[in-house]
Amino acid sequence: MTWNRENKWRAGLVVLGVIFLFAAPNVFQLFTIINMTTAIAFAILALSLGLIWGYGGILCFGQTAFFGLGAYAYTVAAINFGGSTWAILVAILVAMLVAAVLGYFVFYGRVSDVYLAVITLTATLILYSLMRRTSGPEYKIGKSLLGGFNGITSPPLNMPWDTSQVLFPEHVFYVAMAALILAYILCSWLVQTQFGRVSVAIRENELRAELLGYDIRFYKMALFTVGGGIAAVAGVVFCNGVGRVTPDVFNLYNTALTIIWVIVGGRGTLIGPVLGAILLFYLTSSLGTQAVLNNNLVLGAILILFVLLVPKGIVPSFTEWWDNRRALRTSRRKEVRMRRRRSRLAEANGEAGDER
């Protein structure tokens, strides 16, 4: 990994994140902190889609499937194990396994982009209807009832391997923020490895990547699986923030929302989706308190506005503007310097002429 400008930006963002991690609980009230935990969960989810869509070109319309699976797997495992440490691992593994199997069929079957979106969306909606129908006492995994429409109460996180020390909501915030920062670092690292660079190449031109000898099916499946794992972490954070998991994690609204976060924040960047998710989370929750405008209407309008006016999303548009400004400035400075030199030269010539 080279210490280029992009990585300096990334390092700066990580430092800001760490400062926020320690400062926020001292500044904000508990209610705000709990709310933030949910926002952070969505940010991690957006990051996972930003990775596979923005870098791998895989438009997964059902990233919430892995998010929800992560939340459910964590909850069920934590109830059964009586502790959260291994449950987190189980959540990540379950989601990655499902992503790997789904990815295997989709990528090795060479399903095209549009159908990939349809298939992933369908998989999510199937999970949605499936989990809604699990309300009877016969639907249980180990000690955990699945709860159907009402979902399951998620056991809170505890200190690693110490079930007697349960984390309070403000501690869950620390965990959430740390997870976001770590996921961000992981993604930043991943996109610069050979694996990440090849994934970007596949996004750019599949045939060329194949003709160079890369097995694009494997790369896509692997990236998809990593994305599923990160989405599962988001799910774990989410069900800890909210305190329960319901089938609504799989609903159409959340699925579409994930795509909107990434579009608004900006594809091809990692911080873009994170900011997009947090921004829209606060926008929708503030809209929820008023009754003048319909929430979905506003979201739809935002999506249309962005697709038409800021198709690249906030972050890429901003960096473009910033780079242009910098380039303009340096060229202007150069021009001023040239002009000064020219006038000085003219002066010198004039003096020389006088002497003659």
Place this chain on the structure above:
Amino acid sequence: MKGEIVLEARDLSMHFGGVHAVDQVNFALWDNELRCLIGPNGAGKSTFFKCLTGQHVPTHGDVVIRDVHVAGREPHQIARLGVGIKTQVPNVFDGLSVEENIWLSARRWHKAQRAKVLTQETLERLALGDIRSAIVGTLAHGQRQWVELGMVVAAEPWLVLLDEPAAGMTHEEVETTAELIREVNKTATMIVVEHDMQFIRMISNKVTVFHEGRILIEDTMDVISADERVREVYLGHKSQ
């Protein structure tokens, strides 16, 4: 011909519905050879090419590269045998820099350190050093062709398959390309599909002419340009 056969097509056919784009072609390529495939539009040379590179699964017959049966294999598996491929339409990574394009090819077959060196060498070899950080999508057509050639060369393949490497190039660019191909041929066996007769004259000693999905004639360029049938195929039936 001396040496061994390194690539062979046996009874190769490719049908699209009722169209026999390639029809029972038997073809052999010897070690270190530089072979040109020519033929009018629709003669089947590009389809034949795509069967060799794994982009098409032949309807019938087999392709053997150094004793490996490759018909029906994935393109990356064929590339993995050490085959460098350039397609007809420039296939490059448009959103990435020239350097990244070349590196992606070099890194596939070599360790990180060697890949860096190879990338550097290839950039110099193809005189792409000045535009190394340019985004390939913003380059002119000829330059993009060169980037793709650079990707083929950077992998150090022993067998190189080029589909119209000089298409859309200026006269000077064509000459430099011919030079490059002759140089690559020192270390690699090559097949070049081409339209441009002058270009073929610059590079080749043996030419295979395709016509209506079959091989019409296979000989040196001098013999071929004197051949009545070839003229007929290219120019249509001679007027009285």
